[in-house]
Amino acid sequence: MGNVTNEPAPRSDFGDRRVQACVKACEGIPTSALESNVIVRLVAACIHLKDPLVTEILEEMVPPKPRLVK
Numbered sequence: 004m005g006n007v008t009n010e011p012a013p014r015s016d017f018g019d020r021r022v023q024a025c026v027k028a029c030e031g032i033p034t035s036a037l038e039s040n041v042i043v044r045l046v047a048a049c050i051h052l053k054d055p056l057v058t059e060i061l062e063e064m065v066p067p068k069p070r071l072v073k
Contacts, residue, residue, distance in 0.1 A: 046061065049061065
């Protein structure tokens with residue numbers, strides 16, 4: 004009967020989960036827009052938002068700045 008719950012099939016490999024998440028997140032965005040780095044521009048447009056979840060995600064995306072050690 005197949006997947007009756009409409010839940011994604013379980014994946015054991017991190018790469019498979021990541022690909023599945025990317026495909027789901029990009030659903031509805033034309034391929035040409037993805038190829039022109041629209042995601043980077045969309046993320047940049049979110050930087051000013053005061054949403055804690057958006058802030059947390061952006062902080063995870065940006066590598067920490069190097070610190071000078073005295």
